[in-house]
Amino acid sequence: MKIDEMAASLDSYFNVNDWKETVWNIIGDSAGNGFPADVDVSFRDGNVGRFLVNGTYADEILIAAFLTEEVIDAAAVHKDALLVCKHPMDWDEFDSGFKHLSEKGYQLLKERNISVYIAHKCMDNHPMHSPSRHYAKALGETSLVPLYHLGHNFGFGIDSDIEHANFDSLAGHVASSLGLNDVQRMKMKESTGRLVVVTGGGDHPEWLHESMRVMGEDITYSTGIARYRSTEYSKVHNAAFVALARELNINLIGAGHYPTEIGGVSSLAPSLSSMFNMPVTVIYEKNKLGNMIKNWGGEFYD
Numbered sequence: 001m002k003i004d005e006m007a008a009s010l011d012s013y014f015n016v017n018d019w020k021e022t023v024w025n026i027i028g029d030s031a032g033n034g035f036p037a038d039v040d041v042s043f044r045d046g047n048v049g050r051f052l053v054n055g056t057y058a059d060e061i062l063i064a065a066f067l068t069e070e071v072i073d074a075a076a077v078h079k080d081a082l083l084v085c086k087h088p089m090d091w092d093e094f095d096s097g098f099k100h101l102s103e104k105g106y107q108l109l110k111e112r113n114i115s116v117y118i119a120h121k122c123m124d125n126h127p128m129h130s131p132s133r134h135y136a137k138a139l140g141e142t143s144l145v146p147l148y149h150l151g152h153n154f155g156f157g158i159d160s161d162i163e164h165a166n167f168d169s170l171a172g173h174v175a176s177s178l179g180l181n182d183v184q185r186m187k188m189k190e191s192t193g194r195l196v197v198v199t200g201g202g203d204h205p206e207w208l209h210e211s212m213r214v215m216g217e218d219i220t221y222s223t224g225i226a227r228y229r230s231t232e233y234s235k236v237h238n239a240a241f242v243a244l245a246r247e248l249n250i251n252l253i254g255a256g257h258y259p260t261e262i263g264g265v266s267s268l269a270p271s272l273s274s275m276f277n278m279p280v281t282v283i284y285e286k287n288k289l290g291n292m293i294k295n296w297g298g299e300f301y302d
């Protein structure tokens, strides 16, 4: 099938015109190097949709959360494929955060005729594939209250009577539900209150305020990145987020960017398989998850 036709179908499936953003141009600049020169011009305009077009046709679909070397190496086993990816770059929790596609990875995608389509905010807001929805489901929760900021469905409050005995048992439940040994934990109080789930980078002060406004004052806010300080930006912004959570007496759980988002991303597989009637492969980042199982988590208080 022609890449152009596949991209047009995905544009309509994800309602991309409703979810244009500028975040990747901004992060792209701050992460250095910039995007490859031949990144599709439409992507630069809306930060969504066709990112790299290599070849004219694809006869299989690959799905991944991040455009990492690990993903590209696994993708390169295939050829003439369309890689549908949530982020146009890597995220390294333990190092420099967002990292650009390497020259080696870029060349490999070209050699193998693998085009890349990016669906970020449009996936967060998709009724079936929202990672936050799937994160809640992984925790066994289905009664969800959508939370919005500026029209963006950033996460869900859990509208459930089932309460975890205390914060530590909830944190343990989150870790084991995602296959981790531990999560980042800021325990302000023993009680969990009502749980809020926000995948990926949920460390936004306004989202804390909105969560409390909707779910009440007694909440535990669980996101991907609760504490992260390795960039100049995060030294200011993440510190402000954590300080606000302390001030508001909110427990924080950080369950990692990749672990919280891969469930929503992989949920695309059956939908894209029936939409395009071609083989679909989800590429899991086993090395990244393995490293997180070993090294992620721990208590923090500032």
Ligand SMILES: [Fe+2]
Residues within 6 Å of the ligand: 087, 199, 200, 201, 257, 261
């Ligand atoms: Fe993300």
